Amino acid sequence: MIKVFKLTRRHVEKCDLKNEKLNQVKVFSTTTGHGSVGKIDFLECVMEIDEEKLKDIISRSCEYAKFKIGNVFKYGEVEIFPEHIKKLECLADSEFKNLLMNLKEGFIVLRKVD
Helix, strand or coil, X not given: CEEEEEXXXXXXXXXXXXXXXXXXXXXXXXXXXXXXXXXXXXXXXXXXXXXXXXXXXXXXXXXXXXHHHHHHHHHCEXXXXXXXXXXXCCCCCCHHHHHHHCCCCCCEEEEECC
């Protein structure tokens, strides 16, 4: 089974540092994904896809989709950001494709679960 998670909200800790340079480093770090300095992502499972169904979808898609989405079977997890969406327009028509095409901000995580 492949679970599809979507970023639903993000909490960024307020910066109380007096030193402006340190404050900028903290803001930059939280926006680039370093959770240890004050960012917590809240992901919600928005879809589950049978592995065989996902394999069928990507088999009918372009090489980029086969590579990007297919890596979930190799690594167990794949992150998809808005900048990947244009390259994934070639994904075979499906409810999964519709979900991806509506991603304007945040990200989606595909996770293989046993």
